[in-house]
Amino acid sequence: AQSVTQPDIHITVSEGASLELRCNYSYGATPYLFWYVQSPGQGLQLLLKYFSGDTLVQGIKGFEAEFKRSQSSFNLRKPSVHWSDAAEYFCAVGPRSAGGFKTIFGAGTRLFVKA
Amino acid sequence: NAGVTQTPKFRILKIGQSMTLQCAQDMNHNYMYWYRQDPGMGLKLIYYSVGAGITDKGEVPNGYNVSRSTTEDFPLRLELAAPSQTSVYFCASSYGADTQYFGPGTRLTVL
16 A cells, blocks of 8 residues: 655754654655645645655755665755754655546654754 | 635634635646645545546545636535534645645634
8 A cells, every 4th residue: 555654753853953854655666755844824835856866855945855765765854953944844755657646645743943 | 926825714614514615726737636634644635636627536535525617726615514524624736746835724623
């Protein structure tokens, strides 16, 4: 069955510390991969995406993610977290083929940033 | 561009009432979606549409209906509201399998 797993429900990091949010997926073939961020009271916004090519992708706000096919993972990283990064982060996978389209979202990881 | 707009932002319904959540996008996207978000549960797909006149069920379609008569609009109809439909509803649109653009959400409470 297709699924996306974000093992950490919430994570707390100190401002200035590095961050890694984990995402694992189960899918028939290599899907399109996304990370979205949701600030309180708002809709989701794209951070970055992977379709093909370089497996290390850069996104907005200094985030990056690395696709590892052998581990079916697409972990999100940031070298130095800012207080404004406190939000909920969603990993998502979608099919490459048109038709029967259903993107699957993970349950989300809530990031807390302490001063 | 306004992107994806949703109305209303908040609504309280009584059990058994009906309502329509409005969604519009001005990006000429062919795909549109409705999700519900419950605390700690991530997003659940209710319905989606791949073009005007074409809709299909998602993961949790029971109690909802949709229509897509134009590219821009994708309203979600709740018939006979139940407490289990208390949630935050998000509309989104995309061009094919690419990035989804989300509206600000509608917070619905059914009492």
